[in-house]
Amino acid sequence: MNILATIPKPATKEGRTDPWYGEWFLMCSALTALLLYATWATFQADGYKFGPYRSPFYPFDFKIGRLSPALLVFWVPVLFRLTCYYWRKTYYRSYLLDPAACAVKELKKDYKGESVFPFILQNAHRYFVYLALGLLLIHWKETSASFYHQNVFGVGIGNGLLLVDSIFLTIYVFSCHALRNIVGGRLNQFSCSPCTRARYRAWNTISILNMRHGLWAWISLVTIISADLYVRLLAHGIIKDINTWRTF
Ligand code: FES
Numbered sequence: 001m002n003i004l005a006t007i008p009k010p011a012t013k014e015g016r017t018d019p020w021y022g023e024w025f026l027m028c029s030a031l032t033a034l035l036l037y038a039t040w041a042t043f044q045a046d047g048y049k050f051g052p053y054r055s056p057f058y059p060f061d062f063k064i065g066r067l068s069p070a071l072l073v074f075w076v077p078v079l080f081r082l083t084c085y086y087w088r089k090t091y092y093r094s095y096l097l098d099p100a101a102c103a104v105k106e107l108k109k110d111y112k113g114e115s116v117f118p119f120i121l122q123n124a125h126r127y128f129v130y131l132a133l134g135l136l137l138i139h140w141k142e143t144s145a146s147f148y149h150q151n152v153f154g155v156g157i158g159n160g161l162l163l164v165d166s167i168f169l170t171i172y173v174f175s176c177h178a179l180r181n182i183v184g185g186r187l188n189q190f191s192c193s194p195c196t197r198a199r200y201r202a203w204n205t206i207s208i209l210n211m212r213h214g215l216w217a218w219i220s221l222v223t224i225i226s227a228d229l230y231v232r233l234l235a236h237g238i239i240k241d242i243n244t245w246r247t248f
Pocket of ligand 1: 080083084085086087125129172173175176177178179213
């Protein structure tokens with residue numbers, strides 16, 4: 001039975017009578033829960049490593065004073081996701097109710113889009129994509145390293161989760177609207193040289209991924225949190241990893 005269908009349906013001024021607030025509530029709750037966990041994990045400077053596994057929140061061991069590795073890099077994914085076109089839509093709807101859903105009245109009367117401060121800063125997303133690509137490389141390096149324990153190759157649930165996380169993070173970053181523009185934009189013709197033809201092929205691939213950008217955004221957030229949680233549960237002795245090494 002569809003419970004949402006039984007809830008009374010207030011018509012919006014714009015005429016919407018379906019239970020639009022159901023999707024708003026789900027999105028708002030899921031986003032809040034994931035953000036709270038991510039914030040908590042960023043400040044937990046112990047239990048982020050186990051055997052060859054390392055939480056994706058802590059891509060290296062380098063520290064500056066009391067700043068943990070997570071605190072040194074967290075601003076990159078935060079700024080990248082905060083300015084992401086999809087996440088902007090999600091948190092504008094969830095937290096600012098601006099608007100809460102399509103065809104639902106906005107709270108603000110003087111809508112100016114993102115043309116005034118501070119929203120105009122969202123344009124910096126096109127630069128954060130380069131930082132995200134750099135972090136993605138480090139991410140893949142750590143995922144590859146998780147397959148070697150004391151120089152012996154092995155597979156386990158832990159590096160399986162880290163691999164899935166790296167794959168979905170890669171799809172998320174490579175489905176970015178700004179990256180699509182960097183790769184295929186500012187060209188009058190795609191067919192005039194081998195370089196522009198290569199750009200056309202890359203732009204085409206990014207465009208296919210881009211059609212589901214919102215889905216990749218959610219999945220990659222869930223996979224990174226799942227990988228972090230798994231490593232922490234191992235490190236605190238709450239669960240055991242199944243792997244081919246059998247030495248930890
Ligand atoms: S638009 Fe979402 S990551 Fe660039």
